[in-house]
Amino acid sequence: xxxxxxxxxxxxxxxxxxxxxxxxxxxxxxxxxxxxxxxxxxxxxxxxxxxxxxxxxxxxxxxxxxxxxxxxxxxxxxxxxxxxxxxxxxxxxxxxxxxxxxxxxxxxxxxxxxxxxxxxxxxxxxxxxxxxxxxxxxxxxxxxxxxxxxxxxxxxxxxxxxxxxxxxxxxxxxxxxxxxxxx
Amino acid sequence: xxxxxxxxxxxxxxxxxxxxxxxxxxxxxxxxxxxxxxxxxxxxxxxxxxxxxxxxxxxxxxxxxxxxxxxxxxxxxxxxxxxxxxxxxxxxxxxxxxxxxxxxxxxxxxxxxxxxxxxxxxxxxxxxxxxxxxxxxxxxxxxxxxxxxxxxxxxxxxxxxxxxxxxxxxxxxxxxxxxxxxxxxxxxxxxxxxxxxxxxxxxxxxxxxxxxxxxxxxxxxxxxxxxxxxxxxxxxxxxxxxxxxxxxxxxxxxxxxxxxxxxxxxxxxxxxxxxxxxxxxxxxxxxxxxxxxxxxxxxxxxxxxxxxxxxxxxxxxxxxxxxxxxxxxxxxxxxxxxxxxxxxxxxxxxxxxxxxxxxxxxxxxxxxxxxxxxxxxxxxxxxxxxxxxxxxxxxxxxxxxxxxxxxxxxxxxxxxxxxxxxxxxxxxxxxxxxxxxxxxxxxxxxxxxxxxxxxxxxxxxxxxxxxxxxxxxxxxxxxxxxxxxxxxxxxxxxxxxxxxxxxxxxxxxxxxxxxxxxxxxxxxxxxxxxxxxxxxxxxxxxxxxxxxxxxxxxxxxxxxxxxxxxxxxxxxxxxxxxxxxxxxxxxxxxx
Numbered sequence: 001x002x003x004x005x006x007x008x009x010x011x012x013x014x015x016x017x018x019x020x021x022x023x024x025x026x027x028x029x030x031x032x033x034x035x036x037x038x039x040x041x042x043x044x045x046x047x048x049x050x051x052x053x054x055x056x057x058x059x060x061x062x063x064x065x066x067x068x069x070x071x072x073x074x075x076x077x078x079x080x081x082x083x084x085x086x087x088x089x090x091x092x093x094x095x096x097x098x099x100x101x102x103x104x105x106x107x108x109x110x111x112x113x114x115x116x117x118x119x120x121x122x123x124x125x126x127x128x129x130x131x132x133x134x135x136x137x138x139x140x141x142x143x144x145x146x147x148x149x150x151x152x153x154x155x156x157x158x159x160x161x162x163x164x165x166x167x168x169x170x171x172x173x174x175x176x177x178x179x180x181x182x183x
Numbered sequence: 184x185x186x187x188x189x190x191x192x193x194x195x196x197x198x199x200x201x202x203x204x205x206x207x208x209x210x211x212x213x214x215x216x217x218x219x220x221x222x223x224x225x226x227x228x229x230x231x232x233x234x235x236x237x238x239x240x241x242x243x244x245x246x247x248x249x250x251x252x253x254x255x256x257x258x259x260x261x262x263x264x265x266x267x268x269x270x271x272x273x274x275x276x277x278x279x280x281x282x283x284x285x286x287x288x289x290x291x292x293x294x295x296x297x298x299x300x301x302x303x304x305x306x307x308x309x310x311x312x313x314x315x316x317x318x319x320x321x322x323x324x325x326x327x328x329x330x331x332x333x334x335x336x337x338x339x340x341x342x343x344x345x346x347x348x349x350x351x352x353x354x355x356x357x358x359x360x361x362x363x364x365x366x367x368x369x370x371x372x373x374x375x376x377x378x379x380x381x382x383x384x385x386x387x388x389x390x391x392x393x394x395x396x397x398x399x400x401x402x403x404x405x406x407x408x409x410x411x412x413x414x415x416x417x418x419x420x421x422x423x424x425x426x427x428x429x430x431x432x433x434x435x436x437x438x439x440x441x442x443x444x445x446x447x448x449x450x451x452x453x454x455x456x457x458x459x460x461x462x463x464x465x466x467x468x469x470x471x472x473x474x475x476x477x478x479x480x481x482x483x484x485x486x487x488x489x490x491x492x493x494x495x496x497x498x499x500x501x502x503x504x505x506x507x508x509x510x511x512x513x514x515x516x517x518x519x520x521x522x523x524x525x526x527x528x529x530x531x532x533x534x535x536x537x538x539x540x541x542x543x544x545x546x547x548x549x550x551x552x553x554x555x556x557x558x559x560x561x562x563x564x565x566x567x568x569x570x571x572x573x574x575x576x577x578x579x580x581x582x583x584x585x586x587x588x589x590x591x592x593x594x595x596x597x598x599x600x601x602x603x604x605x606x607x608x609x610x611x612x613x614x615x616x617x618x619x620x621x622x623x624x625x626x627x628x629x630x631x632x633x634x635x636x637x638x639x640x641x642x643x644x645x646x647x648x649x650x651x652x653x654x655x656x657x658x659x660x661x662x663x664x665x666x667x668x669x670x671x672x673x674x675x676x677x678x679x680x681x682x683x684x685x686x687x688x689x690x691x692x693x694x695x696x697x698x699x700x701x702x703x704x705x706x707x708x709x710x711x712x713x714x715x716x717x718x719x720x721x722x723x724x725x726x727x728x729x730x731x732x733x734x735x736x737x738x739x740x741x742x743x744x745x746x747x748x749x750x751x752x753x754x755x756x757x758x759x760x761x762x763x764x765x766x767x768x769x770x771x772x773x774x
Contacts, residue, residue: 007602007603008602008603009602009607010603010604010607012604012607012608015607015611034245035245038272040246040251040252040253040254041251041252041253041271041272042252042253042256042269042270042271042272043253043271044253044269044641046640048266048268050266050268051261051265051691052693052695053261053691053692053693053694053695054259054260054268054694055259055268055270055271055272055274055694055695056271056272056695057268057269057271095603098602102601121601121602125590125602126240126244126590129239129589129590129593130239130240130244130590131238131239131240133238134240142589143589145607145610145611146589146593146610146611146614146615147614147615148549148587148588148589148593148614149549150237151235151237151238152237152422152549153233153236153237153420153422153424153432154420154421154422155420155421155422155423155549155550156418156420156421158421158547158550159377159378159379159421159550160377162379162380162383163380163544163545163546164545164547165545165547165615166547166549166550173234173235173237173238
């Protein structure tokens with residue numbers, strides 16, 4: 001997952017990539033919690049295939065989809081890239097596999113690769129931008145990158161200040177980075 | 184066998200906006216009132232404190248405050264010859280749950296419909312001729328007029344402390360307001376909210392193009408306000424966490440901030456939360472309700488006898504309750520007979536994204552409120568000549584961006600890869616200089632083949648048939664979407680955007696993409712029992728001691744957010760109950 005997250009959101013000089021931002025941790029925690037089990041969704045049969053407009057009708061929960069797809073992805077890579085798992089590939093090969101999943105050109109054995117890619121993309125990017133409380137957006141790196149000040153609740157002094165950059169650093173629900181002592 | 188509780192004068196099903204309004208009005212009348220609410224109790228200070236309410240993932244992405252589909256959902260299909268499948272997780276709309284209902288997590292846009300909206304079929308027929316309307320369009324007059332509702336719109340706006348600029352004061356057009364609105368008896372209780380950079384710039388561009396922009400009427404407070412019930416609201420702080428979120432700052436009008444603190448202190452009011460009403464009970468004649476039966480969290484069934492039943496659930500659940508209670512004849516689109524489920528509609532939202540030069544524009548999109556923004560009404564309802572255009576209806580256009588919450592609003596220009604280094608760079612470059620999802624809030628008129636009925640296969644957790652939605656856009660709505668989207672894009676172009684992404688609503692209707700939660704109709708009001716479920720006072724034609732609140736009464740949807748009209752209708756109905764019905768309980772209109 002970390003290897004995928006780091007290609008979806010590659011590190012650059014200013015901002016860490018998906019791995020160091022904690023996106024895989026985010027996904028892992030989400031899958032272990034209510035989201036991964038589809039708590040609260042309507043999960044009763046009969047399950048029938050419908051139109052695109054009718055939305056997802058599958059029986060598998062996100063946790064089950066990930067488990068099957070990650071396993072199938074590594075099997076695919078090992079057969080194509082002389083025994084190497086996805087995480088062991090060079091970046092350009094990783095990208096070509098991911099592009100193949102996205103387009104449907106790479107099909108996985110026993111899993112829907114295209115649906116998995118769509119799900120993983122959504123979850124990794126959500127983890128990057130969610131409150132750091134959930135494990136991603138570590139040290140508020142994503143919010144710093146875009147200029148989102150986070151979980152603030154009072155901009156009364158700023159509503160009239162048009163076209164000016166807001167100067168204060170981002171803050172999460174659990175506080176600001178410099179409020180937590182290092183070490 | 185249900186256990187029987189002591190009789191009450193009134194039982195109210197659902198404690199959202201309309202349930203709270205009716206409870207307060209009828210307890211003022213001295214009646215003993217009980218409200219039964221399916222979801223949990225919610226209070227502003229304890230449930231939405233400003234130290235953790237600003238959590239996009241929890242409240243928006245994971246739907247913290249909403250009904251769980253496992254509790255009750257609907258099935259959906261586009262066409263009558265398809266098999267409807269269950270909505271397994273919410274998408275196109277988000278049904279509310281719990282005390283306060285949608286009033287907890289709405290954006291608080293507080294509009295009035297146009298006078299012509301209430302006499303739609305008559306008005307359009309007079310102006311364009313009957314043959315101008317598509318054959319299968321089933322729009323109709325409401326049976327109530329703007330003038331009937333004006334005092335009650337006023338009542339709701341003063342309850343809420345709505346912030347806005349009057350456009351028509353007793354017939355005199357006011358500069359800076361909406362010149363197309365019906366005459367209002369007084370100004371808004373509060374001045375308009377302040378506007379951010381993007382909203383202001385859009386308003387300027389609209390004005391330069393010859394339109395008459397005005398601030399969106401907002402239930403977010405522009406200043407401290409004390410409402411007629413003596414409740415205090417505080418100024419909105421533009422935190423950008425409004426829709427999908429509760430406001431712990433007492434800055435957003437909701438049942439929690441404007442009614443409930445008074446209501447719950449009355450000795451003649453009580454409420455049961457986490458209790459779901461199964462059906463309204465009728466006597467042997469089938470024409471008189473005796474109360475309701477509900478189930479508590481331990482699955483114990485209770486009977487609550489009452490003289491008067493107020494059905495005040497979310498629109499689709501009102502329809503479901505009527506069908507489960509055998510009140511009114513179910514609609515049959517093939518025979519074109521019956522009424523319950525007929526004239527179901529939603530909204531036809533379109534939008535435009537505008538991308539601007541980051542070195543010249545910094546919008547700080549996170550500084551916003553739920554109902555902030557500048558709008559124009561030139562393309563709403565019948566404010567423009569539809570003759571050459573070949574469609575009817577329309578909507579307001581507005582730069583009403585409510586937030587900069589990044590999971591949803593960190594978008595990139597069309598043509599950018601969806602991931603990887605280029606995507607990352609584009610997100611960083613565009614976040615502060617992009618206007619996301621400019622709002623084209625278009626109407627959805629009613630059609631013979633858009634309706635609600637009972638699903639033959641899927642059941643809710645109590646074994647009751649789910650509501651089946653059969654819904655698709657018709658050419659009329661799609662033509663309107665294209666026309667309005669082009670008009671909107673011209674304004675964004677005039678603002679100086681270097682890239683514009685037009686997103687007119689396209690068919691088929693899709694259950695997975697969010698539009699609005701404005702599901703309307705199915706238990707519509709009107710003058711004829713053959714084409715309506717309730718009369719002009721929202722009283723059931725079939726069972727006169729049942730009144731049905733909410734947007735289920737709308738015979739078709741207009742180009743506005745519905746809450747102002749939903750609550751004006753609730754006050755109008757409450758007034759009829761207090762001043763006509765209670766003195767002599769009877770059908771208030773002869774069938």
